[in-house]
Amino acid sequence: MAETVAGATVSARRSRITPERAAELYEAVLDLLREVGYDGLTMDAVATRTRSSKATLYRQWGSKPELVARALRHNKPVSLDDIDTGSLRGDLHQMVIRSDDCQMQRDAALMRGLLHAVHENPDLHEALRNLLIEPEITGLNTVLRRAVERGEVAADNPALQYAVHVLIGGFAARDLIEDRPVDGAFLASYIDAVLLPALGV
Template identity: 60%
Template sequence: MQVAERKTTSRRSRLTPEREGELYNAVIDLLREVGYEALTMDAVAARTRASKATLYRQWRGKPELVATALRSLKPGTLKEIDTGSLRGDLREMVRCGEHNAERDADLLRGLAHAAHDNPDLQQALRELLIAPELVALDALLTRAVARGEIAAGTPAMHFVPHMMTGAFVARPLIDAAHADDAFLYEYIDAVILPALGADPDVTARLAVT
């Protein structure tokens, strides 16, 4: 996967960050307007006054372009988070993910449905969005183990991504409400930290320091 990521970076290096931003914004706008299935490279090229040859030089095709555009929506990545405590790190995850989360909820639900029927899109999303975040989350939890907040080998560590994703999916279905930061902060304290067996005294002391 690392090799593939290096190749992707190399292909995109010919574009300026500003031009990449224009392309990504156009892709996101088109996704909101017509959905994944109806989005075409021709439409992206026309919207951005770019040639299809340029698009295909930079990205292998629509799945990779869409996944990379989605990544651009995130104001930060998990690997940048290190507050010094597990609770602080999890809350910072929520704060970063809250950026336009309600506005993008329909977009992400539509893409999740499209990925179910499009293996190429599913693979691109996993490679470019999900896998790097899982690696960073594992490092975040490993630091919590090293600080003594949770025990090494705690079974629930493997299920943290599932628990977080479940909160986003379940809140609208059960409460007819967006999973906002206040709800997710409470969810972290009531569900995730207890499931991990986090020592509240250690976590509180680290959060203060």
């Protein structure tokens, strides 16, 4: 079967499930992930919890890693691309304060639970990379590129390539080191103290 035909088939099949129903399924997947972790999550459990058939799940999403990655992506409230405040500081602050703190802490717990699974399951890593990590990095790079175009940051500033590492450090280290949950106010202060000075802003 040719690529396009296969693609059309997938779209046709996908259209059988309404966006509302897909959202319900994604929520159930995230609940199960929080309850039993990635290794404990089975397509059987998702089917039972959502009163759907395993055949439907596999037809719609192909595999467990793909379903989990799409559920996580659905969970992201706003695309980074929509942020454009006119200054790098404004963009970065909006990035970290746009989702409410409870949501951010639930996300942190979820991602922490997945971190180990990612290394045991290359398919999950691949799906997360394509659906979640790459779009976030692309969004962050758009924000940074606009700052360079506005003349806020020198095009050859070596910290540009490490912005994502710095942000992950703030996100991950807060509760590991300080035993306090991450929140928007902390990340905004971290960005002001570390990332902006490193970028020469």
